Amino acid sequence: xQIKDIVVVTDLSGDQKAARLxxxxxxKTDAHVTGMAPVLEPITPAYLAGPLxxxxxDRARAASEEIADKALAVFNEMVRVQGVSGEAAxxxxxxxxxxxxxxxxxxxxxxxxxQDAPNSEEPGRAAVIEGLLFETGVPLMVVPYIADGSFHANxxxxxxxxxxxxxxxxxxxxxxxKLADKISVVIVDSGRRYSGEPGADLALYLSRHxxxxxxxxxxxxxxxxxxxxxxxxxxxxxxxxxxxGYGHSRFREFVVGGATRGMLDAMTVPVVMAH
Numbered sequence: 001x002q003i004k005d006i007v008v009v010t011d012l013s014g015d016q017k018a019a020r021l022x023x024x025x026x027x028k029t030d031a032h033v034t035g036m037a038p039v040l041e042p043i044t045p046a047y048l049a050g051p052l053x054x055x056x057x058d059r060a061r062a063a064s065e066e067i068a069d070k071a072l073a074v075f076n077e078m079v080r081v082q083g084v085s086g087e088a089a090x091x092x093x094x095x096x097x098x099x100x101x102x103x104x105x106x107x108x109x110x111x112x113x114x115q116d117a118p119n120s121e122e123p124g125r126a127a128v129i130e131g132l133l134f135e136t137g138v139p140l141m142v143v144p145y146i147a148d149g150s151f152h153a154n155x156x157x158x159x160x161x162x163x164x165x166x167x168x169x170x171x172x173x174x175x176x177x178k179l180a181d182k183i184s185v186v187i188v189d190s191g192r193r194y195s196g197e198p199g200a201d202l203a204l205y206l207s208r209h210x211x212x213x214x215x216x217x218x219x220x221x222x223x224x225x226x227x228x229x230x231x232x233x234x235x236x237x238x239x240x241x242x243x244x245g246y247g248h249s250r251f252r253e254f255v256v257g258g259a260t261r262g263m264l265d266a267m268t269v270p271v272v273m274a275h
Contacts, residue, residue: 003175006033007105008112009128010071010088013121016078018114020149021141021270023078023086028151028179031109032085035075036101037068038093040123065090093124101128105136109175115267117145129264133245139172139274140245144267152239156180158206159229159259160187160199165244165275170202172274173242174209182212184236188220188228226262233269245273 008022019035026033041061072088079086091100105111111132116125132140156177160166170177177183183206185199199215206213220228233241245260263271 001109001175002031003029003109004031005108006031006110006112007101007108008033008035008075009101009114009132010035010037010075011114011122012037012067012071014145015149016071016074017145017147017149018112018143019075020078021143021147021151022112023075023082023084024149025110025112025151026084026086027082032087033079034086034104034108035072035079035088036091036104037071037075037088038101038123038128039064039068039090041092041094093128102131102135105132105138108138110141111136111138112141112143115142115144115264120145133273134275139169139176139272141240141270141272142264142267143270146268147270153179154181155236155238156183156240156242157229157233157236157238158183158185158202159225159241159243160185160202161190161244162198163244167244169242169244169272169274170206173272176240176272177206177211177242178209180211180240182214184232184238185213185215186229186232187215187217188225189217190220190223190225224262225259226266229259229263230266230268238269241267241269241271243271243273245275 006022006026008019010016010019022033025031068090076088113129113132116129129142153176158170185202187198198217203213203215216232218228218232229241232238241263243259243263260273
Protein backbone atom coordinates (compact mmCIF):
# COMPACT_ATOMS: atom_id res chain seq x y z
CA UNK A 1 0.00 0.00 0.00
CA GLN A 2 1.13 3.55 -0.70
CA ILE A 3 0.45 6.67 1.32
CA LYS A 4 -2.19 8.57 -0.63
CA ASP A 5 -4.35 10.13 2.09
CA ILE A 6 -2.88 12.03 5.06
CA VAL A 7 -4.78 13.78 7.85
CA VAL A 8 -2.94 16.28 10.04
CA VAL A 9 -4.16 18.04 13.16
CA THR A 10 -3.08 21.65 12.76
CA ASP A 11 -1.64 23.57 15.69
CA LEU A 12 -3.56 26.66 16.69
CA SER A 13 -0.40 28.67 17.24
CA GLY A 14 3.32 28.58 16.56
CA ASP A 15 5.14 27.33 13.46
CA GLN A 16 2.78 24.44 12.66
CA LYS A 17 5.64 21.91 12.45
CA ALA A 18 3.32 18.90 12.13
CA ALA A 19 1.32 20.49 9.31
CA ARG A 20 4.49 21.51 7.48
CA LEU A 21 5.85 17.98 7.69
CA UNK A 22 2.54 16.46 6.54
CA UNK A 23 2.36 18.76 3.52
CA UNK A 24 6.01 18.04 2.70
CA UNK A 25 5.34 14.29 2.91
CA UNK A 26 2.25 14.70 0.69
CA UNK A 27 4.40 16.47 -1.90
CA LYS A 28 6.97 13.64 -1.85
CA THR A 29 4.37 10.87 -2.12
CA ASP A 30 1.80 12.58 -4.36
CA ALA A 31 -0.77 12.23 -1.58
CA HIS A 32 -3.85 14.22 -0.62
CA VAL A 33 -3.55 16.00 2.73
CA THR A 34 -6.38 17.19 4.96
CA GLY A 35 -5.71 19.75 7.69
CA MET A 36 -8.11 19.60 10.62
CA ALA A 37 -8.19 22.28 13.33
CA PRO A 38 -9.78 21.74 16.74
CA VAL A 39 -12.64 23.93 17.90
CA LEU A 40 -12.95 23.85 21.67
CA GLU A 41 -16.62 23.50 22.58
CA PRO A 42 -17.40 25.80 25.53
CA ILE A 43 -18.73 24.09 28.63
CA THR A 44 -20.18 25.44 31.84
CA PRO A 45 -17.74 25.18 34.77
CA ALA A 46 -18.86 22.67 37.39
CA TYR A 47 -18.78 25.25 40.18
CA LEU A 48 -21.56 27.31 38.59
CA ALA A 49 -25.09 26.60 39.76
CA GLY A 50 -26.59 26.88 36.29
CA PRO A 51 -25.62 26.99 32.61
CA LEU A 52 -23.93 30.01 31.12
CA UNK A 53 -26.15 32.35 29.08
CA UNK A 54 -26.49 31.35 25.44
CA UNK A 55 -24.93 34.57 24.16
CA UNK A 56 -21.75 33.97 26.19
CA UNK A 57 -21.50 30.41 24.89
CA ASP A 58 -22.07 31.64 21.32
CA ARG A 59 -19.30 34.24 21.63
CA ALA A 60 -16.90 31.67 23.08
CA ARG A 61 -17.70 29.23 20.29
CA ALA A 62 -17.26 31.93 17.63
CA ALA A 63 -13.88 32.88 19.11
CA SER A 64 -12.74 29.24 19.00
CA GLU A 65 -13.90 28.93 15.39
CA GLU A 66 -12.00 32.09 14.45
CA ILE A 67 -8.77 30.72 15.95
CA ALA A 68 -9.27 27.43 14.08
CA ASP A 69 -9.94 29.24 10.80
CA LYS A 70 -6.74 31.27 11.16
CA ALA A 71 -4.76 28.05 11.64
CA LEU A 72 -6.42 26.50 8.59
CA ALA A 73 -5.60 29.59 6.52
CA VAL A 74 -1.93 29.01 7.31
CA PHE A 75 -2.32 25.36 6.36
CA ASN A 76 -4.03 26.25 3.07
CA GLU A 77 -1.13 28.53 2.20
CA MET A 78 1.31 25.64 2.80
CA VAL A 79 -0.74 23.48 0.45
CA ARG A 80 -0.78 26.21 -2.20
CA VAL A 81 2.97 26.81 -2.02
CA GLN A 82 3.79 23.08 -2.23
CA GLY A 83 1.25 22.55 -5.01
CA VAL A 84 -0.32 19.47 -3.42
CA SER A 85 -3.91 18.27 -3.27
CA GLY A 86 -5.41 19.34 0.04
CA GLU A 87 -8.43 20.50 1.99
CA ALA A 88 -9.14 22.00 5.40
CA ALA A 89 -11.82 21.35 8.00
CA UNK A 90 -12.63 21.93 11.64
CA UNK A 91 -13.49 19.32 14.25
CA UNK A 92 -15.22 19.75 17.59
CA UNK A 93 -13.25 19.00 20.72
CA UNK A 94 -15.59 18.29 23.61
CA UNK A 95 -13.91 17.32 26.90
CA UNK A 96 -11.13 15.55 25.04
CA UNK A 97 -13.42 13.68 22.62
CA UNK A 98 -12.80 14.25 18.93
CA UNK A 99 -15.13 11.83 17.14
CA UNK A 100 -15.29 13.86 13.92
CA UNK A 101 -11.52 13.72 13.64
CA UNK A 102 -11.39 10.02 14.52
CA UNK A 103 -14.00 9.15 11.89
CA UNK A 104 -12.10 11.06 9.19
CA UNK A 105 -8.77 9.50 10.12
CA UNK A 106 -10.19 5.97 9.95
CA UNK A 107 -10.50 6.42 6.20
CA UNK A 108 -6.93 7.62 5.66
CA UNK A 109 -3.45 6.13 5.39
CA UNK A 110 -1.66 8.20 8.03
CA UNK A 111 -2.53 10.62 10.82
CA UNK A 112 -0.03 13.32 11.82
CA UNK A 113 -0.11 15.44 14.97
CA UNK A 114 2.31 17.58 16.95
CA GLN A 115 3.72 16.51 20.29
CA ASP A 116 1.94 17.61 23.45
CA ALA A 117 4.55 20.27 24.16
CA PRO A 118 5.23 22.01 27.47
CA ASN A 119 3.49 25.36 27.80
CA SER A 120 1.44 24.52 24.71
CA GLU A 121 -1.91 26.20 24.20
CA GLU A 122 -3.29 23.31 22.15
CA PRO A 123 -6.51 22.13 23.87
CA GLY A 124 -6.74 18.47 24.82
CA ARG A 125 -3.66 17.50 22.79
CA ALA A 126 -2.76 14.46 24.92
CA ALA A 127 -6.33 13.14 24.72
CA VAL A 128 -6.44 13.65 20.95
CA ILE A 129 -3.15 11.76 20.51
CA GLU A 130 -4.45 8.84 22.56
CA GLY A 131 -7.74 8.84 20.65
CA LEU A 132 -5.95 8.70 17.30
CA LEU A 133 -3.63 5.95 18.51
CA PHE A 134 -6.21 3.66 20.07
CA GLU A 135 -9.46 4.38 18.21
CA THR A 136 -8.62 4.70 14.50
CA GLY A 137 -6.67 1.61 13.40
CA VAL A 138 -4.47 3.96 11.34
CA PRO A 139 -0.73 4.60 11.88
CA LEU A 140 -0.05 7.79 13.81
CA MET A 141 2.99 10.02 13.35
CA VAL A 142 3.70 12.29 16.30
CA VAL A 143 5.97 15.22 15.40
CA PRO A 144 8.19 16.78 18.10
CA TYR A 145 7.87 20.50 18.70
CA ILE A 146 11.61 20.85 17.95
CA ALA A 147 11.21 19.41 14.42
CA ASP A 148 12.20 21.48 11.40
CA GLY A 149 8.91 20.86 9.58
CA SER A 150 10.41 18.76 6.76
CA PHE A 151 10.04 15.04 6.12
CA HIS A 152 13.35 13.15 6.31
CA ALA A 153 13.66 9.37 6.10
CA ASN A 154 17.33 8.63 5.46
CA UNK A 155 17.61 6.47 8.57
CA UNK A 156 14.60 4.87 10.27
CA UNK A 157 14.59 2.90 13.51
CA UNK A 158 12.16 0.11 14.36
CA UNK A 159 11.84 -0.62 18.08
CA UNK A 160 11.30 -4.38 18.11
CA UNK A 161 10.30 -6.77 20.88
CA UNK A 162 8.37 -9.34 18.86
CA UNK A 163 5.01 -8.27 20.30
CA UNK A 164 1.71 -7.99 18.45
CA UNK A 165 1.67 -4.19 18.73
CA UNK A 166 5.25 -3.94 17.43
CA UNK A 167 4.29 -6.17 14.49
CA UNK A 168 1.27 -3.99 13.73
CA UNK A 169 3.47 -0.90 13.80
CA UNK A 170 5.87 -2.47 11.30
CA UNK A 171 3.08 -3.36 8.87
CA UNK A 172 1.47 0.06 9.30
CA UNK A 173 4.75 1.91 8.73
CA UNK A 174 5.91 -0.20 5.78
CA UNK A 175 4.96 2.45 3.15
CA UNK A 176 7.08 4.99 5.04
CA UNK A 177 9.95 2.54 5.46
CA LYS A 178 10.10 2.15 1.69
CA LEU A 179 11.12 5.81 1.56
CA ALA A 180 14.14 5.20 3.83
CA ASP A 181 17.74 4.63 2.76
CA LYS A 182 18.43 2.32 5.70
CA ILE A 183 16.53 0.79 8.61
CA SER A 184 17.84 -0.27 12.01
CA VAL A 185 15.89 -2.92 13.89
CA VAL A 186 16.64 -2.06 17.52
CA ILE A 187 16.14 -4.52 20.37
CA VAL A 188 16.54 -3.16 23.88
CA ASP A 189 18.23 -5.68 26.17
CA SER A 190 15.74 -6.25 28.97
CA GLY A 191 16.96 -9.67 30.00
CA ARG A 192 14.36 -11.44 27.90
CA ARG A 193 15.43 -14.72 26.29
CA TYR A 194 14.88 -15.18 22.55
CA SER A 195 15.02 -18.33 20.45
CA GLY A 196 17.52 -17.75 17.66
CA GLU A 197 18.90 -14.34 16.75
CA PRO A 198 16.61 -11.55 18.05
CA GLY A 199 15.06 -9.55 15.24
CA ALA A 200 16.31 -11.85 12.47
CA ASP A 201 12.77 -12.75 11.38
CA LEU A 202 11.82 -9.08 11.08
CA ALA A 203 15.03 -8.22 9.21
CA LEU A 204 14.34 -11.04 6.76
CA TYR A 205 10.77 -9.86 6.24
CA LEU A 206 11.84 -6.27 5.57
CA SER A 207 14.66 -7.37 3.25
CA ARG A 208 12.10 -9.24 1.16
CA HIS A 209 10.48 -5.86 0.62
CA UNK A 210 13.77 -4.59 -0.79
CA UNK A 211 14.78 -2.68 2.35
CA UNK A 212 18.33 -2.32 3.67
CA UNK A 213 18.18 -3.55 7.26
CA UNK A 214 20.58 -3.99 10.17
CA UNK A 215 19.94 -5.46 13.63
CA UNK A 216 21.15 -3.63 16.73
CA UNK A 217 20.94 -4.68 20.37
CA UNK A 218 21.29 -1.87 22.89
CA UNK A 219 21.57 -1.95 26.70
CA UNK A 220 18.81 -0.63 28.89
CA UNK A 221 19.98 1.43 31.83
CA UNK A 222 17.76 0.65 34.83
CA UNK A 223 15.17 -0.89 32.52
CA UNK A 224 14.30 2.45 30.88
CA UNK A 225 13.41 1.33 27.36
CA UNK A 226 12.46 4.81 26.15
CA UNK A 227 15.81 6.27 27.28
CA UNK A 228 17.70 3.49 25.48
CA UNK A 229 15.77 4.14 22.26
CA UNK A 230 16.24 7.90 22.51
CA UNK A 231 19.98 7.44 23.00
CA UNK A 232 20.12 5.30 19.86
CA UNK A 233 18.19 7.94 17.93
CA UNK A 234 20.69 10.59 18.98
CA UNK A 235 23.86 8.54 18.54
CA UNK A 236 22.92 7.14 15.11
CA UNK A 237 21.23 10.20 13.58
CA UNK A 238 17.86 8.49 13.20
CA UNK A 239 15.24 10.52 11.31
CA UNK A 240 12.08 8.58 12.23
CA UNK A 241 11.29 5.99 14.90
CA UNK A 242 8.67 3.24 14.55
CA UNK A 243 7.21 1.48 17.56
CA UNK A 244 4.07 -0.15 18.90
CA GLY A 245 1.73 1.97 20.99
CA TYR A 246 1.03 0.44 24.37
CA GLY A 247 -1.70 1.32 26.79
CA HIS A 248 -4.63 0.14 28.85
CA SER A 249 -8.17 1.25 29.48
CA ARG A 250 -9.12 2.86 32.76
CA PHE A 251 -12.69 4.03 33.32
CA ARG A 252 -13.18 3.92 29.53
CA GLU A 253 -10.24 6.30 29.01
CA PHE A 254 -7.06 5.18 27.29
CA VAL A 255 -3.91 5.70 29.28
CA VAL A 256 -0.54 5.15 27.63
CA GLY A 257 2.36 4.01 29.72
CA GLY A 258 5.89 2.65 29.76
CA ALA A 259 8.03 3.17 26.69
CA THR A 260 5.18 4.81 24.77
CA ARG A 261 4.76 7.59 27.32
CA GLY A 262 8.52 8.02 27.61
CA MET A 263 8.90 8.48 23.87
CA LEU A 264 5.96 10.89 23.63
CA ASP A 265 7.35 13.01 26.46
CA ALA A 266 11.00 13.22 25.33
CA MET A 267 10.91 12.55 21.57
CA THR A 268 13.42 14.33 19.35
CA VAL A 269 12.34 12.89 15.98
CA PRO A 270 8.93 11.96 14.56
CA VAL A 271 7.59 8.70 16.00
CA VAL A 272 5.26 6.46 14.02
CA MET A 273 3.02 4.33 16.23
CA ALA A 274 0.24 1.80 15.77
CA HIS A 275 -1.85 -0.16 18.23
